[in-house]
Amino acid sequence: MDPLDMVVVGGCGHVGLPLALSLADCGYRVGIDDIDAAKVDQVKAGNVPFLENGAEALLKDLLPSGRLQLASDPSMIERTNTVILVIGTPIDEFMNPSVRIFDKVVDDLVPHLKKGSLIVLRSTVFPGTTESVERRLRAAGVEAEVVFCPERIAEGHALEELRTLPQLVGASSDGAFEKASLLFERLGVAVVRTTPVEAELAKLLTNTWRYMKFAIANQFFQIAHRSGVDYNRVLDAIRHDYPRAQDLPGPGFAAGPCLLKDTMQLSAFTPDHFPMGQAAMQINEGLPNYIVDTLNSRRPLQGRTVGILGMAFKGESDDPRASLSYKLRKLAAFKGARVMCTDPFIDDPTFEPLEKVLSEADVLVVAAPHRAYRKLALDGREVVDIWGMTGPIRL
Numbered sequence: 001m002d003p004l005d006m007v008v009v010g011g012c013g014h015v016g017l018p019l020a021l022s023l024a025d026c027g028y029r030v031g032i033d034d035i036d037a038a039k040v041d042q043v044k045a046g047n048v049p050f051l052e053n054g055a056e057a058l059l060k061d062l063l064p065s066g067r068l069q070l071a072s073d074p075s076m077i078e079r080t081n082t083v084i085l086v087i088g089t090p091i092d093e094f095m096n097p098s099v100r101i102f103d104k105v106v107d108d109l110v111p112h113l114k115k116g117s118l119i120v121l122r123s124t125v126f127p128g129t130t131e132s133v134e135r136r137l138r139a140a141g142v143e144a145e146v147v148f149c150p151e152r153i154a155e156g157h158a159l160e161e162l163r164t165l166p167q168l169v170g171a172s173s174d175g176a177f178e179k180a181s182l183l184f185e186r187l188g189v190a191v192v193r194t195t196p197v198e199a200e201l202a203k204l205l206t207n208t209w210r211y212m213k214f215a216i217a218n219q220f221f222q223i224a225h226r227s228g229v230d231y232n233r234v235l236d237a238i239r240h241d242y243p244r245a246q247d248l249p250g251p252g253f254a255a256g257p258c259l260l261k262d263t264m265q266l267s268a269f270t271p272d273h274f275p276m277g278q279a280a281m282q283i284n285e286g287l288p289n290y291i292v293d294t295l296n297s298r299r300p301l302q303g304r305t306v307g308i309l310g311m312a313f314k315g316e317s318d319d320p321r322a323s324l325s326y327k328l329r330k331l332a333a334f335k336g337a338r339v340m341c342t343d344p345f346i347d348d349p350t351f352e353p354l355e356k357v358l359s360e361a362d363v364l365v366v367a368a369p370h371r372a373y374r375k376l377a378l379d380g381r382e383v384v385d386i387w388g389m390t391g392p393i394r395l
């Protein structure tokens with residue numbers, strides 16, 4: 001079998017696939033190993049399993065080049081000296097990071113790893129994981145160097161951001177740093193050297209910072225709303241020609257597969273459980289409750305029809321993971337409402353076409369800020385639009 005410059009393990013995922021495509025686009029021969037054989041077949045056939053700007057066109061260009069090879073078989077890594085791990089890193093039912101997932105994957109790779117390999121961890125991990133993986137490999141008799149090179153893209157913008165965002169390289173030796181830097185320099189990005197644990201923390205802090213900005217925006221909105229003040233006017237006043245407040249986000253659902261999970265990882269890492277992070281989680285996760293409680297106290301939802309526009313976790317995305325729209329659906333149904341959901345990007349047999357939701361719902365909630373909702377005429381009924389997509393922020 002031909003040698004490969006690198007194998008991306010978890011290479012059909014939201015992070016792994018755009019990375020594999022970008023590396024192959026730079027001329028590398030890239031292997032993709034993914035445990036999900038159905039997804040591997042889908043990608044082999046030229047279809048990207050999720051929405052990612054430009055990815056499907058690039059995949060179709062690259063497949064005939066032979067620089068992209070796919071398998072659902074870890075023995076593929078026998079063909080390379082560089083393994084990039086991008087599997088999911090969820091939190092468990094007790095809100096603790098599931099570090100054992102990494103142990104398991106590493107154990108599965110051990111029989112196939114070549115001596116002197118470079119292992120690049122790219123998943124977001126609990127601080128200390130890189131060192132722990134290195135120890136585990138050593139204990140299994142594998143001589144390999146492990147670096148942590150976090151992914152910092154925003155879903156949907158991966159191909160562009162992989163070639164523009166500086167790459168953090170957390171390495172514990174000069175040799176490992178050199179090898180990892182060479183790999184990313186071909187993408188044309190600057191490289192920033194740190195230790196592994198510095199890079200692990202930097203990634204968690206980056207996501208937590210973003211999550212907390214959304215939390216303060218949501219809390220400000222609730223403070224104004226509760227006191228009967230129009231938040232649109234307050235926000236306009238704050239931002240008007242005042243550069244230091246331009247980065248205050250508007251309110252909205254802060255959700256998705258990363259921000260909450262990474263704030264939780266940081267909370268599990270700190271001995272005091274990170275009270276500010278806990279507060280941010282309470283506020284962001286509590287926003288659907290605030291909406292449903294407000295609607296229900298204004299007029300009981302029992303017997304009414306609530307239409308939820310947008311089930312993805314963010315605008316122009318087909319990713320429903322950890323979306324707060326589902327929490328909103330559950331809470332409204334619990335109050336006795338009939339709930340209708342719609343989303344132009346997600347195929348779900350329980351969803352309804354937008355026109356049907358618009359014609360049957362008594363209350364409409366814009367839950368994901370898809371562009372398609374921007375021009376909807378929703379007047380003449382109760383509307384919740386905390387994003388301000390269809391006009392001013394409304395609740």
Ligand SMILES: NC(=O)c1ccc[n+]([C@@H]2O[C@H](COP(=O)([O-])OP(=O)(O)OC[C@H]3O[C@@H](n4cnc5c(N)ncnc54)[C@H](O)[C@@H]3O)[C@@H](O)[C@H]2O)c1
Nearest residue numbers: 010012013014015034035036086087088089123124151155
């Ligand atoms: N989604 C994002 O925007 C984003 C951004 C930055 C970082 N991250 C981090 O990247 C990591 C991956 O996230 P994702 O959104 O790509 O997840 P994902 O679920 O979309 O992708 C993970 C892939 O790994 C595969 N996989 C799981 N176990 C495997 C194994 N043992 N062998 C081979 N393949 C395996 C899965 O089938 C899946 O295709 C997470 O740690 C996440 O926190 C995600």
